[in-house]
Amino acid sequence: MASVMRLNLAARLARTASPLRALSSVRQFSQSAVAREMEMPSLHKFTEEEEMLRDAVRKFAQETVKPQAFAMDESEMMTKPIWDGLFEQGLMGIETAEEHGGAGMSFTAAILAVEELARVDASVSVACDVHNTLVNTVLRHHASDYLKEKYLTRLATDTVGSFGLTEAGAGSDAFALATTAVKKGNKYIINGGKMWITNSGEAGIFLVFANVDPSKGYKGITCFVVEKEWGVTIAKKEKKLGIKSSSTCELSFEDVEVPEENIVGEIGKGYKYAIEILNEGRIGIAAQMIGIAQGSLDIALPYMAQRKQFGTAVIDFQGIQHQVAQVATELEAARLLTYNAARLKQEGANFVKEAAMAKLYASQVAEKAASKAIEWVGGVGFTRDFGLEKFYRDAKIGAIYEGTSNIQLQTIAKLIKKDYQ
Ligand SMILES: Cc1cc2nc3c(=O)[nH]c(=O)nc-3n(C[C@H](O)[C@H](O)[C@H](O)COP(=O)(O)OP(=O)(O)OC[C@H]3O[C@@H](n4cnc5c(N)ncnc54)[C@H](O)[C@@H]3O)c2cc1C
Numbered sequence: 001m002a003s004v005m006r007l008n009l010a011a012r013l014a015r016t017a018s019p020l021r022a023l024s025s026v027r028q029f030s031q032s033a034v035a036r037e038m039e040m041p042s043l044h045k046f047t048e049e050e051e052m053l054r055d056a057v058r059k060f061a062q063e064t065v066k067p068q069a070f071a072m073d074e075s076e077m078m079t080k081p082i083w084d085g086l087f088e089q090g091l092m093g094i095e096t097a098e099e100h101g102g103a104g105m106s107f108t109a110a111i112l113a114v115e116e117l118a119r120v121d122a123s124v125s126v127a128c129d130v131h132n133t134l135v136n137t138v139l140r141h142h143a144s145d146y147l148k149e150k151y152l153t154r155l156a157t158d159t160v161g162s163f164g165l166t167e168a169g170a171g172s173d174a175f176a177l178a179t180t181a182v183k184k185g186n187k188y189i190i191n192g193g194k195m196w197i198t199n200s201g202e203a204g205i206f207l208v209f210a211n212v213d214p215s216k217g218y219k220g221i222t223c224f225v226v227e228k229e230w231g232v233t234i235a236k237k238e239k240k241l242g243i244k245s246s247s248t249c250e251l252s253f254e255d256v257e258v259p260e261e262n263i264v265g266e267i268g269k270g271y272k273y274a275i276e277i278l279n280e281g282r283i284g285i286a287a288q289m290i291g292i293a294q295g296s297l298d299i300a301l302p303y304m305a306q307r308k309q310f311g312t313a314v315i316d317f318q319g320i321q322h323q324v325a326q327v328a329t330e331l332e333a334a335r336l337l338t339y340n341a342a343r344l345k346q347e348g349a350n351f352v353k354e355a356a357m358a359k360l361y362a363s364q365v366a367e368k369a370a371s372k373a374i375e376w377v378g379g380v381g382f383t384r385d386f387g388l389e390k391f392y393r394d395a396k397i398g399a400i401y402e403g404t405s406n407i408q409l410q411t412i413a414k415l416i417k418k419d420y421q
Contacts, residue, residue: 043339050109053094057116060089061124069121072245073390078127083160083202086128093156094132096140100148101156107133107280111287111342118291119298122394123246125288127160130198133284135161135207138223138277142265151205151225162203164194164251165274171195172407175218175271179253181210187257188212188224193235194251196401201237201247204228208253209270221270224258231256242393279352280345281402282359286338289362289398293331293369296391297324300373300381307377320376327369334362353415360408363398370395 046054064085072078086092094110096102103109110132118125139152155161170176179192190210200206206226213220226232236250265273301324304315314320337358344351370392374381381388399405 043336043343046108046112047106049105050112053103053105053109054112054116056089057091057113058119060085060091061116061120065117065124066120069124069245070385070387070390072121072123076239076244077247078124078202078245082124083127086124087156087158090156091128092131092160093136093152096136096152096156100152102136102152107283107346108339108342111283111338114284115287115291115294115338118288119295121245122288122292122391122397123243125291126243126246126285126397127199129281129284129288130163131155131161133281134163134277135205137280138163138207138264138273139225141276142223142269142273143225144261146261147225147264155205159204160199160202162197162200162206163277164197164200164206164208166196167193168195172404174274175221177209177211177221178214179208179210180214181212181222181224181258183212183260184257186260188260188263190224190226190253190256190258192253194253196238196248197251198246198248198401200234200249200251206232206251207264209274210253212267216268218271219268221274222267223264223270223273225262225264226253226256226258230258242390242396244393278402279355282355282408283338283341283345283351285398285402286334286341286355286358286362289359289366289395290331290335290338292366292391292395292398293327293334293362296366296370296373296388297328297331299387299391300376303377303380314376314378323372323376327365327372330365331369334358334365337361353412356403356408356411356415359398359402360405360412363395363405366395366398367392 065082068079068082072082090103091113093100093102094105094113095107096104098104114125114129114133117128136152136155139148139155143151165174165177167177167179169178179190179194181188181190190208192210194208204227206228208224208226209221210224211220212222231254233252233254234249235252238248238250240248301315304320305313307314315324337354341351341354341358344354370388374388374392377386377388380386383389403411
């Protein structure tokens with residue numbers, strides 16, 4: 001379509017004595033044609049439903065989460081009212097179908113929710129992100145109707161979910177996992193351990209990746225839904241640099257019996273589901289990172305407008321203005337990468353490279369924005385009460401989980417190479 005329009009434009013310009021007038025009439029024609037025939041909204045355009053959700057989450061984040069963020073960080077624990085609020089607001093089943101108690105909304109809606117929460121607290125944001133974009137999505141895409149009915153409803157209404165893939169010996173090389181699931185009658189017996197599992201301190205439902213036949217290597221990896229009371233033990237709660245109120249625990253499984261109907265999808269396909277889900281989950285982490293970057297600006301800029309030195313507001317020094325403009329530009333670029341990856345995913349187009357780029361870049365921008373924001377406000381930024389040091393600490397995780405930055409670079413490079421083969 002665009003190339004036909006370009007050819008028409010070239011032909012008309014060549015025929016006319018007044019190329020500029022012709023250009024203007026072609027432009028008028030093409031603009032109205034675009035308006036009439038093609039919907040090409042900017043990446044900042046959302047459906048009415050998505051905008052409503054974003055506004056509601058912004059209100060919840062600002063009014064309910066923000067006042068508790070500092071105390072939750074200090075106590076390294078999310079409070080019950082915040083968990084309850086996430087469920088009450090419908091934020092634990094954003095894409096889950098209404099028949100399973102969810103909101104039945106788009107992936108982009110989930111991304112916007114994660115971003116808005118991270119603007120005030122990256123811990124609450126990742127709790128919501130992992131629950132929605134990893135746990136719920138694996139079940140929505142691959143679980144039997146029985147499992148969907150049984151677990152998606154609980155996950156949307158009152159039970160926190162965890163995603164257990166990583167182990168002590170299996171981090172970036174996730175499929176080197178050693179947890180086993182051995183068939184015994186109509187059950188599987190799970191033995192092993194998981195590391196770094198988000199939400200696991202509060203979760204009632206765990207997706208656990210275990211190998212049913214280690215002789216087959218990664219093709220033995222199978223995904224199970226495991227209920228906490230079947231014997232999931234929290235071996236250790238990690239004390240972390242950032243996202244401190246999001247629980248991250250080491251889990252242990254000793255002869256945990258799981259009914260065979262709790263296998264998600266097909267036996268031996270767990271590796272495939274894990275790759276798929278982490279590819280799209282990365283867009284959620286990118287959203288968390290742009291939320292952190294925006295939240296840093298939200299704290300710093302009002303202070304800089306009010307703080308005067310040498311009789312001038314700090315925000316008006318050119319040396320500061322250029323830095324603010326640079327960070328704001330990079331944030332916009334990260335945001336567009338993230339929204340674009342989300343829309344590509346939603347359209348069913350290839351999005352793996354774009355998702356990796358979004359996560360890689362957004363995590364860099366978050367670190368830079370939080371770091372610069374501290375410098376821009378001076379000494380007060382270095383204190384805990386002001387809030388920026390929390391954003392600075394919280395930003396660091398973006399380069400590590402759901403694939404480190406090196407792994408994102410590897411994915412991007414592999415796909416670029418493929419484009420030229
Ligand atoms: C707070 C937190 C929450 C988490 N939540 C979850 C969760 O909910 N569920 C879950 O399953 N996991 C979770 N993880 C695990 C997380 O995904 C892993 O930590 C991550 O994948 C990296 O693995 P690793 O820590 O073992 O690092 P390693 O894989 O040991 O990496 C160490 C270094 O080596 C580099 N490296 C590794 N391989 C390569 C390579 N091929 N090329 C170049 N460099 C390489 C890495 O980039 C990194 O710099 C969480 C981790 C943290 C810290």
